[in-house]
Amino acid sequence: MKQYAFGVDIGGTTIKLGLFDKGGGLLKKQEITTRLEQNGQFILSDIAAALTGLMEQRSLTLEDILGVGVGVPGPVLRESVVNRCVNLGWGVVDVADTLRRLSGIERVAVGNDANVAALGELRLGGGRGFDSIVMVTLGTGVGGGVVQQGRIVSGAFGAGGEIGHLLINPAETEPCGCGKYGHLEQYASATGIVRQAKKRLAQSDQASCLRTCEPLTSKAVFDAAKLGDPLALDIVGSVGDSLGAALASISCVMDPEAYVIGGGVSQAGSILLDAVSRRYRHYAFHASEHTQFRLAELGNDAGIYGAAQLVLPPAPHV
């Protein structure tokens, strides 16, 4: 009887693997190093070996496994094919097909990591109780995941939920990581927040405890704001403004029930959530002014939780 599922989250430095029960509960977690050599060609066989290892530890056979869900840092077509994963060195790779062959596990479903995390949060985390959410992951970059009526919107070209590349400032002169200009990621990612902070510090002589921060991090900015540092409060206000404006535009497209904010930057907690939701309500079209805001709950494990959910039925309400 098939009682277990795997969730795999492939990152640029480590791969997380989780063994889950049918209800989506995490039984066992493992991390392996992402081998980037030779265009990442060992990644999938390393994963297959790790899955086999986890099965052996628990004396499980292929008969016990419902399937493997995989999150990858790139656009995914038809829950299977990755179309260029710069961080892994991959071009076009049929992840589902390859992993099926290597592991012997029949059901393999693949999704973009941010989309998969959004599914995890919807079913088991900060998005519980909702049917449609947009998850915003504020880390080194800004990722996003759109879940509409319980299903991931991966998009025609795998760009569904790529909200870090929403244009919010047509006048920007510095390029985004993607090469274009004025994207949300340049203002609301950890990197973007530090960039903005440095700019503000350079532009004025205003006293601020951030002037002695070395290295200056987005966490330091939020910590200083919590202590009432006026310049840090300004920066947090401006991050809230960028995000609020971007999310107000997202509501004019798909109008989700809730936004779930996750990623390292979201550890700032309510100060961030308040700043974003206040500016969101300022910008939002009247019908969408009451969209809910939540913090993500699954942390770094959202990826494996969500990946397993790709092959598991929706959990009963908890």
Add this chain to the structure above:
Amino acid sequence: MKQYAFGVDIGGTTIKLGLFDKGGGLLKKQEITTRLEQNGQFILSDIAAALTGLMEQRSLTLEDILGVGVGVPGPVLRESVVNRCVNLGWGVVDVADTLRRLSGIERVAVGNDANVAALGELRLGGGRGFDSIVMVTLGTGVGGGVVQQGRIVSGAFGAGGEIGHLLINPAETEPCGCGKYGHLEQYASATGIVRQAKKRLAQSDQASCLRTCEPLTSKAVFDAAKLGDPLALDIVGSVGDSLGAALASISCVMDPEAYVIGGGVSQAGSILLDAVSRRYRHYAFHASEHTQFRLAELGNDAGIYGAAQLVLPPAPHV
């Protein structure tokens, strides 16, 4: 045997009704005046009477009717309840329930007019062959409809596809019709195009045939651009830029297969489509650079065609 369906498009001045065969073909069209008096309370009974009239003309009974689809100019919840329709004087109205009671027709489904038109274009018009489109209706305002995997995305608060209210210029000082600032509608609607044209004419002494245009219309702007008038070409370029930027952002959310451009302004044809798609590709995230662009095909009848599709199965491929 149920062989027929009705499509109804409620506008602020007229209500269009169509009788359709099961395949979505239009058999008979009728228009009645929208009676706005007493908060539009006669609208639904007028529609019920018109439907009965159309049935009598063809000797149809309730047994012959699959259902009625209705498009309304406001946000719609659960294919049934309208939440404020300013143009009709309506507050919260359960359109499906009321029309069911008044007409005796059991199956009534209601959608926002722009969303419904998008469904019509997807199934029978410019969006044929695609599974997910965003329709952009450029008229007095800018409307939009999102269809994802063949289904309308109406949104949690009925604001799905309200793309006229995407924020594209945070620096705008004049308000949008909705009361907020810098929305797409202020730049790409017929009204917005004229507003932009007047501004440009006032800002320079550049020769232009638009200076003698009375009244100045968006059609005149496109006509002048087609004749090579440099100032009109500039305005068309700027309309293309606003729309291109907005649609590039939409692709970062839903990533549709195609954009279908309709509404009165779209009669400008390829000059508009070229201007929009060129700027779209400039702004778009790399994965979505090849999204298709199409002109709408159903014209003013998109509303009734699409409304009928709310209660009809997808037509066989034509």
